[in-house]
Amino acid sequence: MGRMDTGGRAAMLGAAMALLAAGAAAAQPQRKPDLADAVAGTYAGDVISDSKGSSRSNVSLTVTRTGPNTVSVTSDYQRLPSITVPLTAAMNTIQQARGDSVFLYDRGKKQLDVSFNMEVSWSGARQ
Template sequence: MGHAAPPRIAGAAPRPAPPPRPRWMLPAAVAAVAVLLGLGLYAAGPWRAAPTAPVDEVAAAPKPPPAATEPPAVVAPPVVVEKPAPVEAPAPPAASTPGLADLVVGTYLGDVIADSRGASRSDIEVTITRLDRATVRVSSDDRRMGTVDVHLTRNGNQIFAADGNTPFIVDLDRSPPSLVLDPRSELAYRGIRRP
């Protein structure tokens, strides 16, 4: 049998509802408990250094009693045998070390899409050859493009001209890699590497 609600007095005002608690109180209480628990674990944690016994109290192997009539034994110094240093393989010659130039060498087929002194042209072949690790020679079957030497630098998977007046970009993210070349900023060539 349940408890009956207290009788309501006629004309009496209803009991006011308790004020609502702010929503942030529960997360704040949980955070406070977590911080206190963490500090308690830190203070009592096993990772703290346990006090060690002084060196005098450490048990050592028992020493034999010294003989009264025997002179002290002469102990020879330990013999140290040095291992020879490991022989490192010599560095490969600079010519065989791959560089930026090795990433862009090849033949590219594309179009001259703009020319300050002439019309656009299609099916132009550009050949890139390696001069050293970071320098290439760019030549073409088109006489207007001529031959230029380009010093290279890298940003991600794009190889750029490091200096000079010839914009040069090879995008290695594309398959096959693409070439953007503007020899002496006189014309604009776009091509892709031939297999």
């Protein structure tokens, strides 16, 4: 068998490394979707009550998965603070597992209700 030049060796080594990387990626198990995946997304709705002000229409919320069964909730309305919510399932809902903010997603209606720090409440649906 003849000798390979340096360029040929580099090409073979590159191809071998690409195959190993692809095999390693395929060997890693896919993460099973959880409650956070089920509620992640953008929602459109309204502030329906506020202990320090009036209601407000057309307020968007963004729910982002931050970990297993955990989401962060942010808004385009400054009155709504960013919160992190651990989730649990109860009957046909996904709701907060603990904390002083209420997070209630109704799977049947596809509606989300959030009360931020028990001061301001928002209600809406996924966009």
